[in-house]
Amino acid sequence: xxxxxxxRAVVKRLPRYYRYLGELMNDGVERISxxxxxxRMNITASQIRQDLNNFGGFGQQGxxxxxxxxxxxxxxxxxxxxxxxxxxxGAGHLGQAIANYGNFERRGFxxxxxxxxRPELSGQILNGIPVYPTSMLETYLSKNPADIAALTxxxxxxxEMTARLVAAGVRGIWNFAxxxxxxxxxxxxxNVHLSESLMRISYRLNNPEGEEQGENG
Amino acid sequence: xxxxxxxRAVVKRLPRYYRYLGELMNDGVERISxxxxxxRMNITASQIRQDLNNFGGFGQQGxxxxxxxxxxxxxxxxxxxxxxxxxxxGAGHLGQAIANYGNFERRGFxxxxxxxxRPELSGQILNGIPVYPTSMLETYLSKNPADIAALTxxxxxxxEMTARLVAAGVRGIWNFAxxxxxxxxxxxxxNVHLSESLMRISYRLNNPEGEEQGENG
Numbered sequence: 001x002x003x004x005x006x007x008r009a010v011v012k013r014l015p016r017y018y019r020y021l022g023e024l025m026n027d028g029v030e031r032i033s034x035x036x037x038x039x040r041m042n043i044t045a046s047q048i049r050q051d052l053n054n055f056g057g058f059g060q061q062g063x064x065x066x067x068x069x070x071x072x073x074x075x076x077x078x079x080x081x082x083x084x085x086x087x088x089x090g091a092g093h094l095g096q097a098i099a100n101y102g103n104f105e106r107r108g109f110x111x112x113x114x115x116x117x118r119p120e121l122s123g124q125i126l127n128g129i130p131v132y133p134t135s136m137l138e139t140y141l142s143k144n145p146a147d148i149a150a151l152t153x154x155x156x157x158x159x160e161m162t163a164r165l166v167a168a169g170v171r172g173i174w175n176f177a178x179x180x181x182x183x184x185x186x187x188x189x190x191n192v193h194l195s196e197s198l199m200r201i202s203y204r205l206n207n208p209e210g211e212e213q214g215e216n217g
Numbered sequence: 218x219x220x221x222x223x224x225r226a227v228v229k230r231l232p233r234y235y236r237y238l239g240e241l242m243n244d245g246v247e248r249i250s251x252x253x254x255x256x257r258m259n260i261t262a263s264q265i266r267q268d269l270n271n272f273g274g275f276g277q278q279g280x281x282x283x284x285x286x287x288x289x290x291x292x293x294x295x296x297x298x299x300x301x302x303x304x305x306x307g308a309g310h311l312g313q314a315i316a317n318y319g320n321f322e323r324r325g326f327x328x329x330x331x332x333x334x335r336p337e338l339s340g341q342i343l344n345g346i347p348v349y350p351t352s353m354l355e356t357y358l359s360k361n362p363a364d365i366a367a368l369t370x371x372x373x374x375x376x377e378m379t380a381r382l383v384a385a386g387v388r389g390i391w392n393f394a395x396x397x398x399x400x401x402x403x404x405x406x407x408n409v410h411l412s413e414s415l416m417r418i419s420y421r422l423n424n425p426e427g428e429e430q431g432e433n434g
Contacts (some may be wrong), residue, residue, distance in 0.1 A: 006373065006424070008375070011420055011421075013415070014415065014420065015412065015413035015416040015417065016397075016410075016413060019395070019412075019413070028419050030363050041397075042397070046321065051258035052341035053238055064430065067427075074419055077420065078416045078420045078423075079416075079419035079420055079422060079424075080416065084419060084422075092317070093311075093313045093314035094310075094311070094313065094314035094318075096310045097310035097313075097314050098315075098411070099308050100309070101311075101411065102413055103395065104411075104412060106373060107412060107415070107416070108419075109415055111348065134376060138410065148415075148418055148422075151368050155373075156237060171422055172417060172418040172419075172421075172422050174414070174415065178236070178320065180259070181257075186425060188418055188421040189423055190415075190417055190418045190421075191422075192409065192411070192414055193232070193233075194315070194318065194321075194409070195231075195236075195318075195320055196232035196233065196236070196372035197298075197320060197391070197409055198321060198324070198326055198365075198407075199232040199295045199297065199324070200228060200229070201237065201365055201389045201391060201407045202253070202297060202301060202326075202389075203228055203231065203294065203295045203296055203297055203323075204228075204407075205296060205364065205365075205388055205389050205391075205405055206295075206296035207223070207296075208403060
């Protein structure tokens with residue numbers, strides 16, 4: 001597919017399209033109009049057509065979208081036609097929660113190992129995933145390259161750990177630590193800042209009219 | 218403060234301002250120019266001035282921003298000048314990870330109780346928080362009203378549980394289940410869809426040039 005600039009807003013919506021199309025497939029639906037998809041997703045039909053036009057359309061006038069085809073195409077765009085090796089740095093509750101979430105593996109994200117500085121965790125197998133001491137990170141990654149690292153550790157260690165991961169060839173950082181990371185160009189950081197998410201709730205509870213309407217999420 | 222329409226993008230940035238200002242305060246910084254704040258936050262100075270103008274400014278020409286004053290004001294805007302009672306529905310790893318995260322409590326989000334359908338968890342105290350059977354939800358909430366509920370349960374139960382929570386007076390839903398929820402007007406839903414976050418990483422790993430530039434997060 002030819003490279004073009006896709007807006008961040010569209011990229012943010014793509015996984016949601018993918019989820020709805022997957023559910024339609026599970027329900028045995030073979031085709032759907034942008035209007036019907038619009039009703040389910042609470043996005044306007046014209047927004048849907050505009051979003052999908054970014055990727056060359058896939059819809060046919062008077063027929064709508066072929067659900068499986070669109071699902072497969074969006075999956076390819078999202079890079080889900082291959083697998084990703086993921087390591088988790090920090091084997092606390094959050095690390096284990098992520099390791100435990102089976103849906104990721106079905107999408108091609110394979111959690112290979114966890115690392116933790118706490119000696120009592122080393123050598124354990126948590127939810128089927130081995131826990132290694134953090135000191136073994138470089139040795140491990142030199143033999144078992146990873147695409148993505150989930151940072152589920154205290155923010156004080158996050159920047160240093162990111163530098164070690166990037167030096168060891170990891171290109172995607174899934175950052176749960178409550179800090180913004182400095183990374184070289186070409187390294188992808190996706191932040192999940194849970195406190196900020198919680199503060200948006202308190203804001204919205206106190207400002208019921210003070211917010212623009214927008215789609216979910 | 219007079220109600221006005223604040224764009225969702227600005228609301229999304231406010232918690233990040235709040236975090237940086239809190240760190241500046243911890244570092245003993247008393248005042249800061251929009252230019253210095255810009256350098257730290259990787260947002261343009263004009264964007265910062267524009268964002269903060271939404272709330273009446275707080276900056277003084279030639280002086281910059283008083284860090285503590287701005288921190289307090291943004292805290293008030295975010296509704297952090299009061300406390301919120303939070304319950305967690307689903308006492309698995311993710312529920313425990315959230316319960317375990319001390320920073321939330323410092324911001325005024327007090328986790329009071331967890332609920333789980335698994336009988337073996339009832340009566341336990343996990344990270345200092347009691348676990349009750351889900352069947353006791355309404356009885357508990359009638360005696361201990363909660364502002365916010367975190368949904369850390371399988372998606373199949375999320376909609377039904379949301380209806381029960383809303384009927385019992387909960388107005389904020391922090392939704393970790395991988396499904397969009399239908400709620401009555403006035404109920405706030407904040408979604409944390411982890412699979413979608415992971416798919417944005419795979420997208421960006423495969424489309425290094427195919428994305429607009431934007432600030433962190």
